[in-house]
Amino acid sequence: xxxxxxxxxxxxxxxxxxxHFATRTGVVKAVDGVSFKVSRGKTLCVVGESGSGKSVTARxxxxxxxxxxxxxxxxxxxxxxxxxxxxLATLHPRSREIRSVRGAEIAMIFQEPMSSLSPVHxxxxxxxxxxxxHLGMDKVAARARTVELLKQVExxxxxRAVDRYTFEFSxxxxxxxxIAMALACNPSMLIADEPTTALDVxxxxxxLDLIKRLQTKFGMAVLFITHDMGVxxxxxxxxxxxxxxxxxESGPVEQIFHAPKDEYTRMLIGSVLRLEQKAEIRLKRDxxxxxAKPVIEVRGLRMHFGEGTNVTKAVDDVSxxxxxxxxxxxVGESGSGKxxxxxxxxxxxxxxxxAIDYRRADGSVVDLVSADKETLKQMRREIRMIFQDPxxxxxxxxxxxxxxxxxxxxxxxxxxxxxxxxxxxxxKQVGLEPAWRERYPHAFSGxxxxxxxxxxxxxxxxxxxxADEATSALDVSIRSQMLDLMMNLQDELGLSxxxxxxxxxxxxxxxxxxxxxxxxxxxxxxxxxxxxxxxTHDYTKALLSAIPRPDPRNRRIHARFRYAG
Amino acid sequence: MSEIQSAAATxxxxxxxxxxQWQLVWWAFKRHQLAMIGLVIVVVFYVIAAVPGFFAxxxxxxxxxxxxxxxxxxxxxxxxxADGSWRIKPYIHPYQLRRDPQTLAAVxxxxxxxxxxxxxxxxxxxxxxxxxFETDIHMFASGEARQPLFLLGAxxxxxxVYSRIMQGAQISLSVGLVGVFLSLxxxxxxGGISGYYGGKSDFVIQRAIEFxxxxxxxxxxxxxxxxxxxxxxxxxxxxxxxxILSLTGWAQLARVVRGRFLSLRTEEFVVAARLDGAxxxxxxxxxxxxSFMSHIIASITLAIPAMILAxxxxxxxxxxxxxxxxxxxxxxxxxxxxxSIATAPWLFAPGAAVVIAVMALNFLGDGMRDxxxxxxx
Numbered sequence: 016x017x018x019x020x021x022x023x024x025x026x027x028x029x030x031x032x033x034x035h036f037a038t039r040t041g042v043v044k045a046v047d048g049v050s051f052k053v054s055r056g057k058t059l060c061v062v063g064e065s066g067s068g069k070s071v072t073a074r075x076x077x078x079x080x081x082x083x084x085x086x087x088x089x090x091x092x093x094x095x096x097x098x099x100x101x102x103l104a105t106l107h108p109r110s111r112e113i114r115s116v117r118g119a120e121i122a123m124i125f126q127e128p129m130s131s132l133s134p135v136h137x138x139x140x141x142x143x144x145x146x147x148x149h150l151g152m153d154k155v156a157a158r159a160r161t162v163e164l165l166k167q168v169e170x171x172x173x174x175r176a177v178d179r180y181t182f183e184f185s186x187x188x189x190x191x192x193x194i195a196m197a198l199a200c201n202p203s204m205l206i207a208d209e210p211t212t213a214l215d216v217x218x219x220x221x222x223l224d225l226i227k228r229l230q231t232k233f234g235m236a237v238l239f240i241t242h243d244m245g246v247x248x249x250x251x252x253x254x255x256x257x258x259x260x261x262x263x264e265s266g267p268v269e270q271i272f273h274a275p276k277d278e279y280t281r282m283l284i285g286s287v288l289r290l291e292q293k294a295e296i297r298l299k300r301d302x303x304x305x306x307a308k309p310v311i312e313v314r315g316l317r318m319h320f321g322e323g324t325n326v327t328k329a330v331d332d333v334s335x336x337x338x339x340x341x342x343x344x345x346v347g348e349s350g351s352g353k354x355x356x357x358x359x360x361x362x363x364x365x366x367x368x369x370a371i372d373y374r375r376a377d378g379s380v381v382d383l384v385s386a387d388k389e390t391l392k393q394m395r396r397e398i399r400m401i402f403q404d405p406x407x408x409x410x411x412x413x414x415x416x417x418x419x420x421x422x423x424x425x426x427x428x429x430x431x432x433x434x435x436x437x438x439x440x441x442x443k444q445v446g447l448e449p450a451w452r453e454r455y456p457h458a459f460s461g462x463x464x465x466x467x468x469x470x471x472x473x474x475x476x477x478x479x480x481x482a483d484e485a486t487s488a489l490d491v492s493i494r495s496q497m498l499d500l501m502m503n504l505q506d507e508l509g510l511s512x513x514x515x516x517x518x519x520x521x522x523x524x525x526x527x528x529x530x531x532x533x534x535x536x537x538x539x540x541x542x543x544x545x546x547x548x549x550x551t552h553d554y555t556k557a558l559l560s561a562i563p564r565p566d567p568r569n570r571r572i573h574a575r576f577r578y579a580g
Numbered sequence: 581m582s583e584i585q586s587a588a589a590t591x592x593x594x595x596x597x598x599x600x601q602w603q604l605v606w607w608a609f610k611r612h613q614l615a616m617i618g619l620v621i622v623v624v625f626y627v628i629a630a631v632p633g634f635f636a637x638x639x640x641x642x643x644x645x646x647x648x649x650x651x652x653x654x655x656x657x658x659x660x661x662a663d664g665s666w667r668i669k670p671y672i673h674p675y676q677l678r679r680d681p682q683t684l685a686a687v688x689x690x691x692x693x694x695x696x697x698x699x700x701x702x703x704x705x706x707x708x709x710x711x712x713f714e715t716d717i718h719m720f721a722s723g724e725a726r727q728p729l730f731l732l733g734a735x736x737x738x739x740x741v742y743s744r745i746m747q748g749a750q751i752s753l754s755v756g757l758v759g760v761f762l763s764l765x766x767x768x769x770x771g772g773i774s775g776y777y778g779g780k781s782d783f784v785i786q787r788a789i790e791f792x793x794x795x796x797x798x799x800x801x802x803x804x805x806x807x808x809x810x811x812x813x814x815x816x817x818x819x820x821x822x823x824i825l826s827l828t829g830w831a832q833l834a835r836v837v838r839g840r841f842l843s844l845r846t847e848e849f850v851v852a853a854r855l856d857g858a859x860x861x862x863x864x865x866x867x868x869x870x871s872f873m874s875h876i877i878a879s880i881t882l883a884i885p886a887m888i889l890a891x892x893x894x895x896x897x898x899x900x901x902x903x904x905x906x907x908x909x910x911x912x913x914x915x916x917x918x919x920s921i922a923t924a925p926w927l928f929a930p931g932a933a934v935v936i937a938v939m940a941l942n943f944l945g946d947g948m949r950d951x952x953x954x955x956x957x
Contacts, residue, residue, distance in 0.1 A: 361855055395855050408848035411955040412601045412870040422856040451597070457604075457955060458597030471852070 022056030025094055026204050026236040027076065027121075029053075032089035032104070034068075034075045045071040045084065047260035051253075053204060056230065058237040060247045060268070062283075063257035064490035065461070069240045072257070073206050076238075077117050078108040093120065096203060119149045122197035126209040128189035132181040138165070138192050139177035145199045164195040168225060187218035191225065198229065204236040211246065215348035215517070220561040220572045223250055227573070244287040244491065245563030248272060249570055256280045268567040286492045287565045290520035293543075294495075296502045303527055308374055309336040310479060310511050311360070311398075316369035316384075318352075318359050329355040330366070331535035337479065342505070342512040344526030344543065346519060348558070352535040354403075357481045357515045361400055362391055373398065376478065396426060399472040403484035405464035409456040415442070416452035419470045426475065441470040444507075445500060462493040466500070473504060481513045486521055498525050519562050523547050531555045554578045604954035605874050615947020621940035628746055629753040633707025635719050636743035637729045640906055642705070644728065644738030646677055649924045651688055652733040655698065670698040670720075674727050697723035733926035735914050741926055744906055745933050751907040753937065755822050755891040756884035762826035764880060767833030774834065775841025776864065785834070792831040800828065801890065805899040814905045821900055825890050829883060836879050840872040874952035881945035885938040892934055908934050 034046035045068045053059045061069045074080045076091055091103040093116065106113040117123075125131045133141060142164060143157040152160065158177070165173035168191040181189055190210055197205055207226065211219035227250060230237055241247060247254055251268040256279065264277035275281045318330035329352040337343045347353040359366045362383055371383040373394060383394060402408035409418055420438045423429045429437050439449035445466040456464055465485065472480050482501070486494045498521065504510060516522055522529055522543065529546045531539040531554065539552040550556045557578030564571065599607070609615060628635050659669045674696050675688040702721030708714045722729040732742040774785040804824045808817060844850055845868075853867045888908075894900030895909025896916075903910055911930035914920060920927050 363851055363855070392857055395857060400852070400855055402848045402852065404848055408852050410849040410853070410867055410871070413867075414598075421853065421858065425856055425858045425862060454597040455599065455601075468852075471856070 022054070022234060024055045025052050026055050027053045027238075028090075028092045028094070029072075029076070030090045030092075032072065032075060032091060033087040034071055034080060034084055035087050036084045038083070044260050046075060048089075049255075049257070049260075049262050051255050051262070051265060053236040053238050055203070055236050056234045057252040058230065058239055058250050059253045059255060060239045060241060060251035061255045061257060062241055062244065062247050064242060064283075064492060066259070067257040068260040069242075069257050070208055071260075073123070073208050073238060073240050076103060076206065077121060077123060078103065078106065078113050079117075079123075093204075095120070115149075118145060118197075118202070119200040120202055121204045121206060122200070122202040123206040123208065124190070124193045124197050124210045126212050128186065128193045128213075129181065131193060132189060134181055137178050137180055138184075142177075142192075142196050142199055145196055149200045160199070161195075164198055165192070167198065167229065168192070168195045170195070185218075186214050187221060190214065190218075190222050194222075194225065194229070198233070201233065202235065204238065205230075206238045206240070208240045209242070210239075212241070212243070216563075217348065217557060217561040217578075219246070220563070220575055223563075224573060226250070242491070243563065244284065244565045248565045248567040249563040249572055251567070256283065272565065272567050283492060284565070286495055287520075289495045290491070290518075290524050291565065292523070294498065294502060294524045296499060296506070297525075297527075300506075303338055303341050305338070307339050310339045310374050311335075311337040311513070312370075312372040312374075313360070314370045314372070316356070316359060316371065317367045318355055318364055319367050328352075328535045330359060332369070333532075333535070333537050335530055335537065335540070337511050337513055339478075339511055340505070340509060341528065342502075342514050342526045344522040344529040345513065345515045345532060346517065346522050346529055346558075347532035348517060350534070351532040353515045353517075353532045354483055356532070357400075357483045357513060360479075360481050360513060361395060361398055362386070373479075396422075396475045397477050398479045398481065399475060399477040401465075401468050401472050401480060401482040401485045403487055405461050405468060405488055406456075408468055409464055411456055414453050414455055415447075415459075415467055418456070418467060419474060422471060422474045428475070437474070441474055444473070444504070445470045461489050462497060465489060465497055469497075469500065469504070473508060473510075476508065477510065479511045479513065481515070483515045484517070485514070487516065487518065494521065495524065501525070519547065519559060531558070601870065601874070601954065605948075605951045608951035608954050609947055612947035612950060614943045615950075618940040618943030618947065621936065622944050625749060625753060625937050625940070629749040631709050632746040632748075632750050633705075633709070634717070636707070636740075636746040637704065637718060637721060637731065638740035638743045639705040640739060640744040640747040641904060642739060644734065647728065647730065647734045647738035648686065648736055650675065650730045650734035650738065651924075652926050653730050655731065659695075671695040671723075672698065672729065696727045696729075698729065699723050732929045733924065735924070735927060736920075741911075741929055744911055745908070745930050747906045748908045748911050748930060749933065749937075751818065751901065751905065752888055752891060752909065752934070755818070755825065755907070756887040756941075759822040759825040759829060759887040759891075760880050760883050762822065763829035763833055763883065764876070766826070766830035768837050768876070770830070771834035771837030772841060772864070775838035776845065778842075782838075786838075789831045789834055792828055795828065797828050797890075798893070801825070801894055802897070802899055805894055810902065814901070817901060818905070821891060821894065822887075825887050829887065833876070833879060833883065836875065837872070840875060841868065844868050844871055874948070878945055878948040878952045881941060881948055885941045885945075888934065888938060888941075 030050045032046055032049045033044070036043040036045050049072055051059060061072060063069045071080060071084065075086050080086070086104055089104055092100050093103055094100045101112070103113065103116065139158065139161050142161045146152045146157040146160055161177055162173045165176055170176045170188060170191050181192065184192065211222050214222065223246065226237065229235070239250060248268065253265065254268050254271040255265045256263045256271065256277065258279050263279045264271065264275065271280060272284060275284055313333060313335040316330055316333045320327045320329055333356055335343065345353045345356065355364060358364050360371060360383070366384050369384060373381050373383055375381060375397070381390060381394060383391070386394060416438045419441055420434050423434055423437055438452060442449045442452065447463065447466050447470070456467065459467065486497050489497060501512065502525065505512065514522070514526055526543050529541065529543050530537045531546065531552065533554045539546060539550065539555045546555060547559065550559055556576045560575035561572055653672045653675065655670055655672055657668055657670050658666050659671060660666045673690045673692050674694055676691055678687045678689055680687050698720050700720050701717055702723070703716045704718045704721040706714050706716045728740065730740055732745070734740055770785050774782045801824055805821065808820050850863060850867055853863050858867065891900055891907060892909035892912065895907050896912045898913065901907050901910055908930040915927040
């Protein structure tokens, strides 16, 4: 009767899953009647924006929902290769049965590999523990198997890596270790909860590749949770679109991308595709005058951290120009020095060398690197910043009116009733209801908070705004709204932007010119079209080809260009 | 689309939307039951400490030779008549002093036939309320002036233990407050400098803190307290004791403050305030200080019990406050010998007061610490 398992056999059959969180303000239906099937050798992508309940769905399967979450109803039948099956929903979260399923039959990898791995045990010890607990292997066999597993996940020198600690690995390598651990017991299903979100695109491409190869080799079913439609298009066989705990649409990846039926899916795909091209606002504009004198000219900027032999050259001899009314994109992966560079423009850090010439409205030029305190204070009114983190950049203990009014107040520009009026006008300008002025930041969504940050930046009528990953923390559906707002403000106020991002899509949508940074240096500069469509530097080529495109008919990260700089 | 939806959600939750930090802290705190109990007890204790005279029954300094080691009297609440009818009217049976004919030891015998009624808000000895005015109204008082009420018995000199505990609360609990206030001032200033400016000043202050924390506290307190002249007036002595206690207490608080400053200094909203052009003072007091006020209050609440215990131990060892000043530690000195354990175990009652106060403050502090950062969920 035991037919050999073949691809397409249903491994997990979830029906009408309902998971509730009882909170002080009422019951939150995090997962509200979700049904899906995961099949052997196939990848099901669960996609949705923040708060859609996609992670809770994954956690419900293994009964590891954080308190006060509770599975209320539904069934989750796990079909084993030997023909038996078990309904995971009926098992107690702390029962022996569910524990034997976790790790052994269904393995899970998480977004943040560092917090899932112990920093005080070697990589080998942690994987061996799994093997000895679940499979009862002896020490020698477990070690041999661990080395084999590390080899499978393509960690170089596996027999030496086994005795290393997690902090000696990079983010991508840590995620490989997590995958090795997940594979330890030959699970029939792998749940991957945003496993590449914290990684750079080139590393992400490698991890996606690896998961695909391992899936083909071992015939696992993969449940892949992500918010990134590009990743979905690259790897999914089936797609489940979730919104507010409900399934909006499910089906083969082709259908979801090319013939979406549901309105929400269409909106989601639409906002992703919008970021694949130039913004309409930008197309309507007159071309920027090339002969105009640059508003900012960075020459040979250097910013080093640390002393002696342990110097990190975060910014290493960078030269850039920003013309009036232009948006200069700075693109690069983590550690490329792009954020440090942006902060040097406002002298948040003290640069070690070089010059930042800022041309004021009256034509006089100020070097920001050597400016004294008083001049710097003046310059900081003309050059402003928008921060990445919409939560951390707003003081949670101040009302919105206080936050937006702060630069006006401390610079002595307005106070009392006049300040109130200015704040109300600013809030209207960025699309916020002035009646919300007395609210605290915690009452706003991510997009609204970012609008507050923008209002604060434009309060002083600046000429240049440094936007550091201003849209990275936002859901894709509001990302283009935010960029449109920024471009409208650019037209109204005659702003120049220095737009720092790791997301090429956003850069292409928004920027006129791009500088590509890699390890503290600018490796390529040019117009956006030129850099995106005909990159000259190998690193740029590698970066661009590693970006997953939202088109399942054109999967290409497996054939990407690799840069070994 | 989600933007619109969450905007709708924020409108529904109007109360939450305009809730300031302190409201959020209070909501989080209210869910912590043990801490709420702690809060109620602490409030009651500090009310007692403010007007101990009102809660006392007898003059705590009054000696009574006929009541030495008088045992606690049971308070009866319900009076039953011979015909079976009853009413709520608290009373006690007075005790009579007898001598054992053989050993001549004093024996107190309850007289079940006589009743002394206890009156609510009755009149007793004169006391002053916070030094503002004098009154003789007490929460309850004995119905007969000649029959004193000993709810928790009397000590060697016939002084009412219950009334003395009430009086002692004033000093014992305020030592904690004043001491912590002093340590807080030193701690916030030094910890703030250390955390905000860093560099050399940080190095010097940190080494000083480490030195202070490495001192064995009890011997230091003993040595300093022993150095105080015994003939100083009670108030000077009291002030010196709190000073001694806070000299070592500030180090912990300074560390807490420094840690908060260090972590806040790199927060984006602080960088934003700097770029807004806010002055250093405004950054510290307007932007950073509110973020850790609640943490500081929580650590203060947890530091008060340590102060109370320190004062109690010092006074118990005879090196803190001296009689006739009344504090819980001074009262516990009465319970220093075997004889009192054997004949008058009620002399330990001030110890119970210390335990209850310290535990209530600890519960309160734990709850505050959990509720202190309502945004970090």
